[in-house]
Amino acid sequence: MAANSRLTIAVHILTWLALAHRRGTELLTSDQVAASVNTNPVIIRRSLGDLRRAGLVTVRHGAGAGWSLARAPEEIVLLDVYDAVEREPLFGMHHTEPNLECPVGKGIRPALGDVYGRAELALRTELGRTSVADVLSETLLVN
Amino acid sequence: MAANSRLTIAVHILTWLALAHRRGTELLTSDQVAASVNTNPVIIRRSLGDLRRAGLVTVRHGAGAGWSLARAPEEIVLLDVYDAVEREPLFGMHHTEPNLECPVGKGIRPALGDVYGRAELALRTELGRTSVADVLSETLLVN
DNA sequence: CCTTGCTGTAATAGAGGCTGTTACAGCAGA
DNA sequence: TCTGCTGTAACAGCCTCTATTACAGCAAGG
Numbered sequence A, B: 001m002a003a004n005s006r007l008t009i010a011v012h013i014l015t016w017l018a019l020a021h022r023r024g025t026e027l028l029t030s031d032q033v034a035a036s037v038n039t040n041p042v043i044i045r046r047s048l049g050d051l052r053r054a055g056l057v058t059v060r061h062g063a064g065a066g067w068s069l070a071r072a073p074e075e076i077v078l079l080d081v082y083d084a085v086e087r088e089p090l091f092g093m094h095h096t097e098p099n100l101e102c103p104v105g106k107g108i109r110p111a112l113g114d115v116y117g118r119a120e121l122a123l124r125t126e127l128g129r130t131s132v133a134d135v136l137s138e139t140l141l142v143n
Numbered sequence C: 001c002c003t004t005g006c007t008g009t010a011a012t013a014g015a016g017g018c019t020g021t022t023a024c025a026g027c028a029g030a
Numbered sequence D: 001t002c003t004g005c006t007g008t009a010a011c012a013g014c015c016t017c018t019a020t021t022a023c024a025g026c027a028a029g030g
Helices: A006-022 A030-037 A041-053 A077-085 A104-127 A132-141 B006-022 B030-037 B041-053 B078-085 B103-128 B132-141
Strands: A058-060 A066-069 B057-062 B068-069
Touching: A006 A030, A006 A041, A006 A058, A006 A066, A006 A077, A006 A132, A006 B103, A030 A041, A030 A066, A030 B103, A041 A058, A041 A077, A077 A104, A077 A132, A104 B006, A104 B030, A104 B103, A104 B132, A132 B103, B006 B030, B006 B041, B006 B057, B006 B068, B006 B078, B006 B132, B030 B041, B030 B068, B041 B057, B041 B078, B078 B103, B078 B132
Parallel strands: none
Antiparallel strands: A058 A066, B057 B068
């Protein structure tokens, strides 16, 4: 399966909000963000909704509406973003229950659950080491 | 998206082959494995094909055909299995190229590539710490 | 050499997720 | 009240995954 791009889109949004804030622009509309990501504004609004529910961005309604970061970019790590936009575990279990009369079928799911848990923890720990501010710094190196 | 179960199926197969070998059964057919996993034998044969191409199992053709492990279960780690059955990177990049006239659009992909690379490495390192023999031991604890 | 049983793979179908798009009600600042 | 943007539903197209049927190919053993 082609991996989804939700984390990429969300980090792109947050990085762009961080840069805009640094440049003195407090609010960005979903249209403005969509112009940088190069996709439809509804895609951006859906992602911003996830980020808002996670407390990472705030929205202002009415005329002159727009979005801004809810915390300093140094205080938002990619693990926060991952939790905001990803719902599925990394590895799926069997679609149908394995044969419980086979010793392997009976015991494999808890055994795999342990291994998968350790693997996800390693991934999460690494994602917790990079902030949106870090991504912004590295992004600007290319320019 | 619901995560796929390819790694789960493949590890189940290998664990079952390891247990059968320990019990003195040298060869298992895809039908026998399918009975434990509780799925269609073609699903099993497809997974076994991946594992064969990766050098983790060997197949015997003709009458009395079947499958066996190509290495000791202690010598097969879940990272080997992961590489045998997973083709896609963990995180997808933008579907459409971001706006290169925006500093974020221009620089974000290499920046994200670095972060994603570190995260995948952490995951792979952890998957390299568990062998099929380990999974078999933990599986049999339940029985 | 031929029967037999299993492999290897193509073709197909259903289910579901992701992206992209249109449409529109709701909200709040001016 | 006007205006511009948000929030979300609805839908389409595409793709992947699982499952299933069908069948050609292969080799061991008689």
